[in-house]
Amino acid sequence: MAGVRIEQRERTRRALVEQARALFATRGYGDVGLAEIVRAAGVTKGALYHQFEGKADLFRVVLAEVAAEVADAVVAAAEAQGDDPWAQFTAGSRAFLEASTDPAVARIALVDGPAVLGWTEWRAVDEATSGRHLVEALGTLVARGVLAPRPVAPLAHLLGGAMNEAALWLAVTDEPDALERVWGELLAMMEALR
Amino acid sequence: MAGVRIEQRERTRRALVEQARALFATRGYGDVGLAEIVRAAGVTKGALYHQFEGKADLFRVVLAEVAAEVADAVVAAAEAQGDDPWAQFTAGSRAFLEASTDPAVARIALVDGPAVLGWTEWRAVDEATSGRHLVEALGTLVARGVLAPRPVAPLAHLLGGAMNEAALWLAVTDEPDALERVWGELLAMMEALR
């Protein structure tokens, strides 16, 4: 059978996640109540607490979705380059920067994420999505001799933090050429490591 | 006429800020209620709302205090060097990293700060404290020809973000030599800009 149960289940989960994502993105986790979320999704609090463990758990799912989309953009950009690891690295970084510049992404993934889930759990989500690709890219660069041998993990933290902060700045600034200026500096910073 | 009024005023403000800071540092802004804060400070909610505009305003004062202390540590470390601008730059950066590695500082200044006040206002606090010194240090490095002429603002964002992320990692990790490893990578990153 088609499974009316799981179909219904998935429909309410999708509605809750989508509406919660839209509300969290525009007004932030703290300023959005469950009543508003369930009203927008067309269900009740009973449905929400049946599908999720609570407000924070719903946010966790939203964050995972956002992070996965960003990671997909990074992978797509990297794969669009040939098999030049340096080009893949820079293209992936630029894709991350552009994707995270979306205010909705920045708000959920970079501002509320660490505060709601705690930094450690937030870091685990990042490590499972975009962060992993950054570590892998740096690893292959070292393995191929493009980068001098060095500990990859700390460098990934530094570069990731730099890109996160840059994305947050780009998300709120209104200078039209800000992205290119930041990207220029970031690229120079990465080139200097070569 | 010592001013019993302003003395009393300052005493309750100090008590509230100190207790709030301790509680926010250990359990985070969201998990600490006003009732607990005023109980620890030995006053009531009436006193809190007489001295502050609300919970977020109290947090704002706590954050300003923490940020000022970090900035003081940065300035002290930089001034301990002679008038070598590069030594001042690196010493200040290292002092920032060490100060922000304190879990209490990291939690308040780096995790909850942006979420509670919003990223823009949080950035303004940083810009008024540690961030300002970073921009100034980079400015003099460019002016003295130590660094090639380049836009300072984006670079400050990138370096500041890198150090923030590094501090957060150091605040939760238990590797004993993590600080030296991260510092080594950060120093290499900064040296590469020379």
Place this chain on the structure above:
DNA sequence: TGACCGACGTACCATCGGTACGTCAAGCGG
């Protein structure tokens, strides 16, 4: 077909941040 279970709505609760208002003493002009 009847027992079971997953999905969900309703009613309710404790607690939270925030407000209104009363009280009391310090300050201050006369």
Place this chain on the structure above:
DNA sequence: CCGCTTGACGTACCGATGGTACGTCGGTCA
């Protein structure tokens, strides 16, 4: 020294919030 003002604070209370208990109804399956 007196009386009025005002700042500092406590008490009682409010609406809203996240979370829970429980009832119901329809799909599922032996």
